[in-house]
Amino acid sequence: MKNPIEQLNKIFDSRIRLGIMSALVVNDSINFNELKELIAVTDGNLASHLKTLEESGYIKVQKGFIGRKTNTTYAVTKSGDKAFRQHLEALEKMIRSIG
Amino acid sequence: MQKITSEQSLKEIRDIKQIMERSSRFLSLSGLSGVAAGCIALAGAAIAYYEIGKNSFDETDYSSRSSVSDLFSMKLFVLGMIVFFGALVMAFIFTYIRSRKQGVQIWGAASKRLLLNISLPLIAGGIFILKLLQTGYIGLIAPSCLIFYGLALINASKYTLSEVRYLGYGQLILGLISLYFIGYGLFFWAAGFGLLHIIYGTIMWNKYEKE
Numbered sequence: 001m002k003n004p005i006e007q008l009n010k011i012f013d014s015r016i017r018l019g020i021m022s023a024l025v026v027n028d029s030i031n032f033n034e035l036k037e038l039i040a041v042t043d044g045n046l047a048s049h050l051k052t053l054e055e056s057g058y059i060k061v062q063k064g065f066i067g068r069k070t071n072t073t074y075a076v077t078k079s080g081d082k083a084f085r086q087h088l089e090a091l092e093k094m095i096r097s098i099g
Numbered sequence: 100m101q102k103i104t105s106e107q108s109l110k111e112i113r114d115i116k117q118i119m120e121r122s123s124r125f126l127s128l129s130g131l132s133g134v135a136a137g138c139i140a141l142a143g144a145a146i147a148y149y150e151i152g153k154n155s156f157d158e159t160d161y162s163s164r165s166s167v168s169d170l171f172s173m174k175l176f177v178l179g180m181i182v183f184f185g186a187l188v189m190a191f192i193f194t195y196i197r198s199r200k201q202g203v204q205i206w207g208a209a210s211k212r213l214l215l216n217i218s219l220p221l222i223a224g225g226i227f228i229l230k231l232l233q234t235g236y237i238g239l240i241a242p243s244c245l246i247f248y249g250l251a252l253i254n255a256s257k258y259t260l261s262e263v264r265y266l267g268y269g270q271l272i273l274g275l276i277s278l279y280f281i282g283y284g285l286f287f288w289a290a291g292f293g294l295l296h297i298i299y300g301t302i303m304w305n306k307y308e309k310e
Contacts, residue, residue: 015114022115023122027208030122034207038122088115091108 007090009083011056016041016049021084024059024076031073050074058083125209125259127198130308132190133266133300139189140292143182147175148285172232186292197308213258220251241284245274245291260307266299 012018019039023030030038036046053059058080064071076084120126150171198205224247231239249271256264270291277287 018111018115019118022118026119026123030208034122034204037202037204037207038118088112091112094108095105095112097105 130304131193135189136186137296144289217255238281
């Protein structure tokens with residue numbers, strides 16, 4: 001049997017990236033400020049984690065405008081959704097393995 | 100080693116669950132909003148009761164008790180609107196205060212979704228009730244208010260505190276019962292919009308907000 005720890009996704013090691021994914025999988029899209037408030041992080045910190053997720057192809061970014069203000073929204077991609085589900089399954093296995 | 104990691108996994112899953120819930124439900128709804136809306140509804144019902152008593156006295160000579168003059172139904176309509184918007188404003192104020200305390204944006208994705216899902220059944224109900232009023236089916240107005248409001252709450256409960264569902268069931272059941280007691284609509288209306296709101300609000304305040 002494979003060790004479940006190996007199935008955990010390294011990208012979701014960070015509490016912030018995991019938080020971003022958790023919020024995005026249950027919403028069509030969320031904008032930057034809403035994410036910031038949900039996860040309670042600073043702008044720079046959130047931006048860098050979003051960048052990592054975007055580069056691994058787990059989320060897609062859409063830049064838009066509300067009036068004159070920029071409104072950047074984020075949504076999960078298919079591969080991001082899949083990766084997140086696998087990560088959850090791995091977590092589940094780890095909990096089961098003690099019983 | 101194994102034990103520590105499984106504890107970490109549990110904590111991680113708890114965090115995920117919490118963020119999923121907070122991002123998809125508007126949880127700042129205050130119990131005090133329910134209490135305030137209930138009090139306004141009771142006051143409105145008392146005024147309506149007084150007005151109806153006065154009115155049926157005046158008109159006994161001309162019309163049967165069930166038909167209502169245009170002016171009178173207009174008066175009740177205006178009273179209904181005042182109660183509705185009064186309750187809405189009061190409910191908003193307490194929920195706004197709570198969301199500020201929790202540091203939650205009041206106009207976010209979750210609250211928009213909640214508003215949309217409660218509005219649709221309410222708007223449909225509003226149009227339906229307006230038509231009842233025009234065509235003179237006065238006796239069906241109170242049951243319709245309760246039934247549509249109950250359905251709206253049941254629908255909206257997926258997007259806010261899940262206990263709202265039980266308030267919805269209560270309103271719906273009262274509305275259905277009142278269909279069989281036409282003529283006592285105002286009492287059912289007061290019980291649903293007044294008492295149920297106050298009871299619900301008090302329970303919720305005790306559960307989540309009491310310090």
